[in-house]
Amino acid sequence: MSTALSAATTAMQAAVTASGLDRATSALWPALLPPSAHGDDEICIASAHGVRVHFTDGSDAVCGTSGLWNVPLGYGDEEIAVAITEANVRASYAGVFRFENVDARRAAADLIDLTGGRFEKVIFTTSGGSANDAVLKIARQYWALEGHPQRKTVLGLAESFHGLTYGAFSVTGEDLGQTMYGADRRLVRHVPVNDREALLAVAQQTGRSLAAIVIEPVLGTGTVPLDDAYLAAIAAVVRQTGALLVVDEVATGFGRTGPMFASEDWPIVPDILVSSKGLTNGTSATAAVLVGARIADAFADADAVLSHAETQAGSAAGCAAVSATIRRFRELDALARGRAVADMLSDGLQSWMRDDARVVRRRGRGCFQSVSILDDSGAPIDSRTVARLVTATRRAGALVHPGPGGVQFVPPLVSTADDIDALFAAVRQGLRAVRSS
Numbered sequence: 001m002s003t004a005l006s007a008a009t010t011a012m013q014a015a016v017t018a019s020g021l022d023r024a025t026s027a028l029w030p031a032l033l034p035p036s037a038h039g040d041d042e043i044c045i046a047s048a049h050g051v052r053v054h055f056t057d058g059s060d061a062v063c064g065t066s067g068l069w070n071v072p073l074g075y076g077d078e079e080i081a082v083a084i085t086e087a088n089v090r091a092s093y094a095g096v097f098r099f100e101n102v103d104a105r106r107a108a109a110d111l112i113d114l115t116g117g118r119f120e121k122v123i124f125t126t127s128g129g130s131a132n133d134a135v136l137k138i139a140r141q142y143w144a145l146e147g148h149p150q151r152k153t154v155l156g157l158a159e160s161f162h163g164l165t166y167g168a169f170s171v172t173g174e175d176l177g178q179t180m181y182g183a184d185r186r187l188v189r190h191v192p193v194n195d196r197e198a199l200l201a202v203a204q205q206t207g208r209s210l211a212a213i214v215i216e217p218v219l220g221t222g223t224v225p226l227d228d229a230y231l232a233a234i235a236a237v238v239r240q241t242g243a244l245l246v247v248d249e250v251a252t253g254f255g256r257t258g259p260m261f262a263s264e265d266w267p268i269v270p271d272i273l274v275s276s277k278g279l280t281n282g283t284s285a286t287a288a289v290l291v292g293a294r295i296a297d298a299f300a301d302a303d304a305v306l307s308h309a310e311t312q313a314g315s316a317a318g319c320a321a322v323s324a325t326i327r328r329f330r331e332l333d334a335l336a337r338g339r340a341v342a343d344m345l346s347d348g349l350q351s352w353m354r355d356d357a358r359v360v361r362r363r364g365r366g367c368f369q370s371v372s373i374l375d376d377s378g379a380p381i382d383s384r385t386v387a388r389l390v391t392a393t394r395r396a397g398a399l400v401h402p403g404p405g406g407v408q409f410v411p412p413l414v415s416t417a418d419d420i421d422a423l424f425a426a427v428r429q430g431l432r433a434v435r436s437s
Contacts, residue, residue, distance in 0.1 A: 020267040042394075046073035051297035051412050051419050053399060061394055064411050064423045065401045066367075069220075069251050070282030072338070072413045073328055080281055083324035087316040095315030098122060107319035110326050111288055112276070114260060118269050119290035121280045123306070128276040129163025130249035131287040132214070133271055134308040136167045138295060139244050141306060145298045151211040155202060155243070161220045162248055171214050174221050179432045193224050196233040203237040205356040212271075213237065217262035220251045222404050223284030223364030235268040239396060240427035244271040244295070250287070255329070255413050257366035271295055283324045286318035338413030344420045345409055356431075361406075367413060372406040373431065382404025385434065393430030398423045 001371075027040035037043075041057040050251070051074050054060045066072055073080075087103055108122035123138075125131040136154060143151035156162070160173035169176070169183045173190045178410035189206060191198040201211065213234060218225045238245050247270040252262040256278065263270055271294055276287035299306065312318070329335070342365075349362045349371055357372040372380050373389070381389070386402045393400050393407070400423075401408040411423065 010150075012276070015379055020258060022145070038248045045091075050074045050076065051415050059395070060397070062398045062419050062422045062426070064409050064427075065399045066190075066278075066410045066412050067282050067370075069256065069277045069410055072254050072256065072278045072367075073281045073325070073334060075282075076282055077328055078281055079328055080321055083320045084283060084317045087320035091316035094316040095311065097309045097311060101314070101319070103316040103319035103323070104314040105311055105333045107288075107322035107392040112379055115273065115290060116264075118292065119273060120293045120296040121291045123289040123291065123308070124319065125287045125289065125308075126285045126310050126313050127163065127165070128248070128274060128287050128311060129168040130169060130290050130313075131274045131276060132162045132248065133165050133167035134306075135212070135214065135246050135274060135288050137306060137308050137328045138272065138289070138291065139246070140160035141304065142295050143185050143211050144243065145302050145304055148208070150209055150370045151187060152187050153206045153209045153211055154187060155191065155199075155206065155213045156187050157208060157215055158217065159193065159219055159221045159224070160190075160214075160216055160248075162214065162216075162250075170269060186390055193219055194227050194230045196230055197236065199230070199233050203241060203243075206241075208241070210241050213245050214248060216247040216248045216250050217252045218257060218365055218368055223368055223370040223408055225365050227365070227366070231266060231268075235266075238268060244273040245276065246270060248274045250274055250276045252368065254325075255335045255366075256368045256410070258335075258339055258353050260335065262365070269355065279325065280318060280321035281328070283320045284315075284318035285312065285327075286315070286322060288322070321377065336414045338367055340371075341413055341415050341420065343354075344415075344417060345369055345411060348420055348424045349409070350395075352428065359406075359431075364408075367409075367411055370408040372404075388437075389430055389434050391430075392433040393427045394428040396426040396433070398426030398430075400427055 030038060042055060044056040045053055046056045047054045050065050052060055053063050081380045085093065091101065096104050104124060111122050112119055123134055125134055140152050143149065154171060155175055158173040162168040162171045166183055169175060169178055170185045170188050178185060189202050191202050245268060246265045249261050249263065253275045254260060271292045273290040279288060280286050345367060353359045353362065358372060359371050361372040363370050375381050389407060390400055391400050401410055407427065411420065
């Protein structure tokens with residue numbers, strides 16, 4: 001870390017500590033936490049650099065979550081920060097709401113090059129959720145332009161996650177309160193992952209009303225990869241029905257499972273690819289929807305306007321971060337480093353499973369894996385025990401992500417052997433603490 005950045009970090013930590021926000025009067029309403037958990041210094045991040053996260057209570061932890069999949073290159077990459085600063089100073093605000101800007105043009109071209117020319121156009125949004133909202137609009141408008149306005153049904157996977165904005169929420173297969181919140185799922189169908197018969201049955205039922213199939217290469221909920229037979233079945237359905245294939249690589253993109261994008265070697269090229277999280281190394285509220293020629297040509301031929309726009313989408317700063325992140329991936333040889341980390345992660349999980357008979361069922365790919373943990377009765381631990389394990393692991397010095405009946409490991413691609421050793425030492429200690437309490 002540079003001297004200037006180190007001084008700034010120290011000053012910020014001191015200022016936050018001095019502020020002494022009381023739990024009962026804290027103004028912040030954090031996401032997905034009950035009010036009783038608000039205002040806790042134990043989970044308030046003061047700074048982060050490399051693979052270490054520092055909290056306002058004075059503790060720190062090695063990061064095994066990549067900041068919710070966001071920082072494949074680790075925290076605080078100075079070259080990405082400089083690119084963002086330069087764009088902010090030069091442009092302050094330059095978006096793509098009825099305008100273009102040079103940073104957005106450059107970032108779009110960089111993404112097209114990064115995917116080997118498999119796509120033609122890039123739409124910028126501000127999150128994976130809003131990107132999937134745009135996907136629903138694109139798919140349905142595409143079919144209207146093609147003279148088939150009845151094709152509005154979208155097929156997704158049970159237990160999937162595509163975001164919490166209303167459109168994405170409807171496609172999300174995990175039960176997160178969609179009924180309570182009134183998410184409209186009348187035009188959405190869900191099928192179990194890797195169940196070919198269920199997929200083919202629903203595809204036959206929806207027939208010519210099917211607009212698109214939206215899938216994650218590895219389900220974020222449970223780290224379940226799509227198997228080869230299921231991918232082949234999806235490809236067959238796409239060929240038979242003409243439905244658009246949408247791959248949501250918000251979590252799996254940017255080296256998370258090994259290649260830059262998990263769908264690179266699929267038997268069928270997706271019509272749409274969604275990217276976020278690692279897209280800017282977690283520095284910007286930016287997502288990208290990459291669109292293939294089939295869709296781009298239909299809109300171009302009709303000179304049709306897509307009714308999707310966000311004030312901060314395609315900002316100069318966000319797009320500068322995209323280009324800088326792509327450049328840093330190459331400079332740091334991040335994909336090769338990530339494969340080495342994945343091997344260390346797999347070895348560590350296998351060792352843990354050998355040492356503890358109640359640590360079972362390793363799943364996932366690359367730097368995106370999980371294990372299930374059994375309780376005394378032999379059943380997977382419940383959600384409350386998972387939460388206790390995540391907390392105990394953090395107190396032991398590492399961050400892991402909760403999963404169904406266990407925990408997920410999503411380390412930065414630039415982690416070292418010492419980092420992975422520290423990660424496993426902490427989660428083992430955390431599990432001992434939970435079992436002894």
